[in-house]
Amino acid sequence: MMQQTSDKKWFDELVVELRLRQVHGSAIGDTVASARELLRDTGQPAEEAFGPARDYAAALEFPAAPGHDWVRQALWPSLLGLLAFLLFNQAVTAWTQQELLLVSPAQLALLATPVVLVALLPLYLDAVVRRLWVGIAIAAICAVAGVLSAVVAPTQPSDAWLAIDPSPWLIGTALVMVVLSVRNTVRSSRAADDDEIIDPLSGTTAGTGAGARILVHVTNWLFPVLALAMLGLALALR
Template sequence: MKTSTPDKKWFDDLVVELRLRQVDGPAIGDTVASARELLADTGQGAEDAFGPARDYAASLELPHDDRGIWRGATLWPSLAGLIAFLTFTQALVPWATAEPLLVAPAQLALLGVTVVLIALLPLYLTAAIRHPWLLGLLFVIGGAAGFLSSAVAPESVDEAWLVLAAVPWLVGSAVLMVLVSLGTTIRTLRRGSVDDITDPLQGPATGRKRSGLVLALITGWLFPLFAGLMLALATVYPR
């Protein structure tokens, strides 16, 4: 059955709503397949047959997946990786120029904005997923805070609140990023493909599952990869 554009959006919304309710992939696949079969038999549109996707998802009693991607087991390692990456970026230039790491209160406060946005993510994640503009706004705020933290970095020891050796912070943050990524890789491999929504009418999509797994593995190593690129640039083009 070919899904019309309005129905496709309705099914996309339904999948998101069920994911937000921690419903496991096979149950989502069964729900979507059953709904499509009913629409094929009746000729109705999804909105007319089931009502709003959000309300329909709330009316269903489906099994939950305790390993859901929105749970703290994933959030807190991601937060640790972010903190390590931010620390790495602050220590990189002082290391490359053989200078101490200078820290000012305003710098820490601005970096803290990004950390707090991530730490409080469970409180507003549902709203951010349902309203993509809100998620974009959060990215803009976090990026602006990171940029401004570099702009307000002290230029001399006299202006600094803390004067630290750059090498321990650079190495420590790099090690922490690698450890977090290794942990993420282990969890991903134990869980299997994050694209575990299977349609019983079409059979398992092995190619999609494999690509989803590869994407999840690559995503888990983004911080170390970016840090390695920045390290290479700082080594070749020291300021």
């Protein structure tokens, strides 16, 4: 039982390492199947037979997607969605109260903090995946920046750097979020079938259950759902 638990952890780590290296799902499935078959023949634990999962993944040679392909396909749309959501949140309160949207330099700097952190994600993605505290710290910084941006928001037009009509920003950012969510839903539906991890021995796929697919769709529509919740809250509190 202990060996099975240890081997499962090792294979989970191997899949993560190969995904970080942009290895295609079918190649990952072949690698995992070959390793499991060897372990069945030898009876050895995975760590003993192959060494640390990270080192084993690094030693394998696979054709991988272009190094920055995921940045273009996933990161930049996510970054645009985050920016649209942050701008929507700034505009929604002013719109529901029929006031101008007041903006200060300090407020813009704080709103830019989570955008910059997401934009720099390729530089520290490995640390986020391998160390839970790094992801928690990044999320905490983003949350604090969001709270502080509301605290430093101007209350009088004379204190604001910009005073603008919130309606175009509200409508524009809402449309951006919806369009991106539709695009991500279509893309993830196509990519799921093309890049699944398939065991060549059993023909089964990993991580493609109903729960996993629902989670993907919820993630795709996260910003519009949160924006709708913020709109409802603003209308209730006006």
